[in-house]
Amino acid sequence: MRGSEYREVPPESLGLDKGERIAVIYATGDIGSGKSEDSPTGDQSIGSDTVAKALNDARDDKTIKAIVLRVDSPGGSGLASDIIWHAVEAAKQKKPVVVSMGDVAASGGYYISASANKIIAQPSTITGSIGVVFGKPVMKRFYDWIGVSNEYVLRGKQAGMFRETEKFTPDERAKVEEWVKTTYYNDFVPKVAKGRGKDPAYIDSVGQGRVWTGSQGKEKGLVDEFGGLDRAIAIAKQLANIPADKEVHRVILPYPQTYLQQLLSAGDRTSTERQQQLAVFAALPEDARRALRYMKLLDQMKSGRSMLVMPFELRIR
Numbered sequence: 001m002r003g004s005e006y007r008e009v010p011p012e013s014l015g016l017d018k019g020e021r022i023a024v025i026y027a028t029g030d031i032g033s034g035k036s037e038d039s040p041t042g043d044q045s046i047g048s049d050t051v052a053k054a055l056n057d058a059r060d061d062k063t064i065k066a067i068v069l070r071v072d073s074p075g076g077s078g079l080a081s082d083i084i085w086h087a088v089e090a091a092k093q094k095k096p097v098v099v100s101m102g103d104v105a106a107s108g109g110y111y112i113s114a115s116a117n118k119i120i121a122q123p124s125t126i127t128g129s130i131g132v133v134f135g136k137p138v139m140k141r142f143y144d145w146i147g148v149s150n151e152y153v154l155r156g157k158q159a160g161m162f163r164e165t166e167k168f169t170p171d172e173r174a175k176v177e178e179w180v181k182t183t184y185y186n187d188f189v190p191k192v193a194k195g196r197g198k199d200p201a202y203i204d205s206v207g208q209g210r211v212w213t214g215s216q217g218k219e220k221g222l223v224d225e226f227g228g229l230d231r232a233i234a235i236a237k238q239l240a241n242i243p244a245d246k247e248v249h250r251v252i253l254p255y256p257q258t259y260l261q262q263l264l265s266a267g268d269r270t271s272t273e274r275q276q277q278l279a280v281f282a283a284l285p286e287d288a289r290r291a292l293r294y295m296k297l298l299d300q301m302k303s304g305r306s307m308l309v310m311p312f313e314l315r316i317r
Contacts, residue, residue, distance in 0.1 A: 025068070025252075035049050058253055120232040138165070
């Protein structure tokens with residue numbers, strides 16, 4: 001059967017579009033502001049605008065009975081994570097929200113998961129990392145090496161705090177530490193405690209940046225059950241009071257582009273530039289691609305943004 005013929009087959013005729021509707025929203029990659037997209041390095045990213053809109057659409061759609069958020073993320077921007085957290089919290093007021101964790105759901109990935117009604121993970125899932133990373137790159141020696149000089153016109157005691165040519169002064173470092181503690185103790189920890197039904201002091205005791213496996217997370221109350229996406233959908237079905245013998249229809253959000261939309265966007269300038277970027281980065285060594293990913297994170301940190309990311313990268317060979 002040709003693809004054009006297959007697309008004409010009604011889903012109903014195959015028993016694929018029956019029963020109550022459950023939304024499945026994918027959150028894969030580093031968390032950042034704006035729209036989800038494939039980064040120049042070829043990795044997927046989680047855009048807070050895209051995921052929040054998908055959660056809001058699923059919340060407001062009366063035909064959708066529950067939401068499953070599939071999280072596979074090591075974290076990212078603290079602000080973007082908070083926007084998604086608020087969208088999850090708002091959706092939970094109207095219908096059940098179940099998180100299905102993939103390989104990694106840590107730091108910002110856990111932050112956006114914490115308020116769900118249930119959290120489902122695999123025993124080998126990397127999770128936790130409840131903590132905040134904050135800092136800035138100091139590029140003075142590099143600039144000296146390439147012959148670039150910098151001059152700043154400053155007004156205010158701490159106006160030059162995020163100059164990328166100077167280390168933090170003692171006063172600036174104290175201010176940064178105060179920000180980190182405020183974000184961690186007044187924001188991250190209380191939200192996890194609220195979502196998990198735990199005391200903030202207990203969450204702090206298992207937090208502080210510690211990384212856990214799914215098995216350890218379950219022992220510590222950060223995860224409810226073991227299972228994959230199918231198990232998460234089954235639990236969402238139970239929470240939505242859908243009879244066990246009734247089928248459900250998975251609604252993937254955000255809605256994927258149709259074949260015609262993909263065809264029409266294939267020749268536009270943005271699409272062409274992105275394909276060129278992907279081709280360039282694909283030709284780079286793996287270590288160079290990894291370095292560019294962290295450069296992107298550092299670029300966000302230099303403007304004073306707190307990051308909810310794992311303190312290391314885990315590679316299994």
